[in-house]
Amino acid sequence: MANLQNKIVRAAKSIFLVDLFQGLWVTFRNQNPKYIYTEQYPAERPKVAERYRGAPRLNINPDNGETLCIACNLCALACPETLIVVSSERNEVTKRKELGNFTYDTSRCMFCGLCEDACPVDALELTQDFEMATYTREGQIWDRQMLEEGPKPTQYKC
């Protein structure tokens, strides 16, 4: 008896396309505007997380404008892709090692964050800037000036 009833229910469901309307009801419910997730990117810029690992930056001391980097070369040693090159020179007056140039090849970088972990003075940092596209490959290799200033992407307003 129950078997027959099941069969009838199944036949009725199949004739009246219950399964299809069930799915359509789900899509209809999701029409609600509060479920819209589209980001209007160039106009509305996304807020990335605080810990986001984006463009590298070489921090400078805000008080005197000098670099925090002590040219210890630990970031270059920590980098799996060996894309950081630090050059230093000895200052004859103070007898201290000072940072010369600092190049960072962002085209090979995978933003693993090992360099910022290795930095003993928090000079090298991966920041929240994520717009790093350039028109040339040479533009992807950042020198010390670029690393200190950070990228300046064009911002659009709509």
Added chain:
Amino acid sequence: MADITFLDSTELVLNMGPQHPSTHGVLRVILKLDGEKVLGTECIIGYLHRGVEKIAEHRTYAQFNPYVDRMDYVAAVSNGLGYCLAVEKLLNIEAPPRAQAVRVILTELNRIASHLLWLGTHALDIGAITPVFYCLREREEALKIFEKYCGARLTTHAFRIGGLLYETYDGFEQDIRDFCNMFIPKVDEYEELLTNNRIWVGRLKNVGILSADECKEYGVTGPVLRAAGVKWDLRKAQPYSGYEKYEFEIPTRETGDTYDRYLVRMEEMRQSVRIMRQAVEAIPQGPIMGKVGKVIKPAIGEAYVSIEAPKGELGYYVVSDGSTQPYRCRVRPPSFVNLQALDRMIRGGLIADVVAVIGTLDIVLGEVDR
């Protein structure tokens, strides 16, 4: 003259891929067809080979950690966990309890994210376009938690050898709870869309059957094995990272067809939420990093650790020669092994089923080719 023309040929050899969108990457399948029937297949892999295992021999243990994320890039956290556990076994240390709990939460969250991407693309291959939008919408919430926790969405590099680098952020527990509460109704919604849908059932039922014995012969693991009725889950069989503390079921089915694999994965997502709920209520206090030196230099030896990744058994075999770099790092990827069963599953089937079977195996070509 015999009136044989090219139209009389009964067998047709067809190349599917490597640019075919339904092969989920750069897989090339050479199909031998008789009309719509598949007589045989041959898989050509290696289009995404990057030599990850060789790279490991030229990097220190810590430096190789970000590379493992790039194998199964859909489940980067699971890959990281497997590698970290293998090196920790080599060093004979264990991550502190707090680190283990956070690891479990993030790995389960990654399992959900991986299954969601599978469900969306699988349904898209079959012809149901709607689920992919919903799945990616919910996956976005999981990726946001990854971004907040460790600063990257996909290739996370979340774990370090010996524990964690990052302490949980403020509101981490609440984010996980919100995700769990939000997610369970969404799974019901996907099931409402697909489970009883006659097109979905018609395309998946009795397609690509792989019995339990055949699964064992091919070494197939993960949801494919469980759908054939084998209750085998490494989280239960050989618990790692404190999985023995959590209560959860191993979902299994009997037939081992594509529809069963779909149901197993749906249930697995619910079980992952269950684990996350238990873990987030009991995150112990304490340190997050074990006693690991700045320079990781294990003693001479070897270690093999396998974990239950979203796609199956993921194993890492690391050999140390006493230096700072691994002598050999061999990966046992679940996708590569599962892919070997493809020929058995679609031989004798229809060409339309090839897409369904590749989808249901849930392969990631980054992991197949390494």
